[in-house]
Amino acid sequence: MTDDGRVREFVSAFEVLRAEVEKVIVGHREIINHVLIGMFAGGHVLLEGVPGLGKTLLVKTLSESLELSFSRIQFTPDLMPADIIGTNIIVEDADGRKYFQFQQGPLFAHIVLADEINRATPKTQSALLEGMQEASVTVGGISRPLPAPFFVLATQNPIEMEGTYPLPEAQLDRFLLKLRVRYPAIEELNAIIDRTTQSRPVAVERVMSGAQVLAYRELIREVPVAAHVRDFASGIVMATHPQWADAPEVTRRFVRYGASPRGAQALILGGKVRALAEGRYNVSVDDLKALAAPALRHRVILNFEGEAEGIDTDTLVSQIVESVEASTAQSREPFVR
């Protein structure tokens, strides 16, 4: 198959998969797109929203649309690392001999739903860390790979903070994108009511295999990125650092720590998936602008003034992108140079 054919196939598969999810999930087109972008980019996605907005349903529907294993972990304060990774248990064979056998935890699945991840203790949260970053877990000195593709979708509730353990910055940085699930509009709410109150549930078909997902991941990495687009991504990430010489005023005033290089990777990888999903063979500046908020909102740590002022990180990132775009456009103006 030619490259052009592969791209067209990906575009088609992307649209089909999204359509399957949208059979269940009403609205949230952007959230669905970003979840798929995170999956095809090989990253993990954190969904944040109040209860009842369909976060868990979205992930479940996605897993049902893919020919992939799925496991759901409901994080609670008493959840232990072994409960998600697995543990060695003593097994007795037919001869009566006993030996240790590794009993895989729920993490050993292609798609893992870490529901209300901020309710688990940091110890358990960090157990998830290795799996998310290395796609493998180590139990009893033995490293065990997780199945590929491995995709963690975590949810957390931003309002019920009592008895929760906010994710540390290191673990937040492992998520490629952080999506904010917003309340549906009234038309969407009506559609949700209609769909969920019928006697016959909606059937979701499996439209994509794990192998296809892996193949598309390879294809996505071949999407070329122009130097000025890459520079734009670097500029955005650097502009989130208050110590940077050319940082905008909002960053200097409200930001304590800026985004890590993973932020730039997330921008470029997400941009590649977005470009290819739109049938484009290159990443554009618009791709980066569209993905700036989900890729950076959890990587920018506000300082005390930012917290006290109630600064929204999405607004902050938007202002940073605007300032970088203005400075970049100005510096690239042919008349000026």
Add this chain to the structure above:
Amino acid sequence: MTSGAALDRLVRGVSAQVRRRRVEHHALRGFFWASLPAVVLLALKGPLGPRAVLAAGALLLAGALLGGVWGALKHTSRADAARLADRAFGLEDRVATALEWGERPDRTSLVAALVADATARVERLEPRQIVRRILPREARFLPVPLVAALALTLAPALPLPSPRLPDFTPGSQEEDKDARTGSGLLEERSKPEARERLRPPAFEEREFQARSGSSTASTAGDLSAVFKDTSLSSQRPDFNSFLKRGDERLKLLEQVDRLPDLASDFTASQYKMVFRKSKALAGGLRPDQISPQKLKELLEEMERLGRKGGNWSGDVGEGMEALEGGQTDKAMEAMQKALDKMRAQEEAQRSGKGLRGGRDTDRGGAGRDRRGGDGSGGEGEDFGEGEGLLPGKGRSTSPKGEASRRLSATPYDVGVEGESRRGRKDGYDTNMTGRGGPMASRLHYLGVIGQYRKLMEDAITREAVPRDYHSQIKDYFQALDER
């Protein structure tokens, strides 16, 4: 892999548009900056004549041309042009990415599809002007010099200030006045009124009271009261004449060679002059190192001085003989002897001219007679036995001496009146009051003027007076003689 021809064509077209805009942009800048000296040239239209307009036009043209050339020479990279095309045509960075990746050796498999896609999209584009015109900042201010240049071109030449100083002579003032009265301009007619208004009120309202000792009656507001002791008291202050005199004095100062050597001490005695010359001649040198010529000149001068009453001519003669014999040391010794005698005579003369008491006039001619003759009287000879300034030492029976006849006659005919000054109160303005009495203070004028003239001739002969002042001194005494 090379980029498609359509992409190259697009980029070249955009580059050409950018170049054209740059030419416009920088030509406008050059035009603006050239307009500033052009305005200056047009302001000098008077001295330069019609050439100023031509030069200004040429300057504007050259500025615009240079700016345009500068803009045309600026390079536009392909990447910049491609990005500009992407933005203008909404190609979402396809052209820039295709151009960049089409030439890279590590291009991915999707690059070919990207180039083909970009080429297909570019071929569907309608060519249009995509580079907007950007006016330079100077363009906002361009109307100012242009309007100024236009006005200066159409208006008559500006009058320029003359490098000569204004003529303050009265004749020129008369001419100006005539010219002013002859002109019909309103503002020029109003000038004299304005000058009157500008007189300082203190000067206008001040009244100078005639002092009691003044012999001439002055009226209120008469400025001559200020100058009553000067030659200006009888006339209005004339600044022009003052300037004229100043010019004459300045011309005199330019004649440096005719000016007296004010550094020299002409009041010094003959002995001091000769002593200084001898000291300068010796200068710490041994007798054999002294210039015989200069020593001879000094001895000759001492001999000339000795002929006017000195008693050192013999010593000078010995010195001259020793000098002719080549004995410089002996000549120096003889000169030293002559100097000693000269000093002795100087001291004797000075002792006779010391300060004397204020009442020596009352003491009659005894004292004068004693000081007469050769003038060699000592200081103790000023007063007779039992006389002096101390109370009770005079010939008067009064402990403080007798009052003068003048004071005893009218004690109020003379005096000093004054008033405290404004300000720091550290002095008084004083004025002699009283009228001149019929006292016999006059000497026989014609009797003494001859003596003074003789002394003057003597002083001039001794060259104690600079040569340039000889004629003036003689004129002065001649004027005294005529009275």
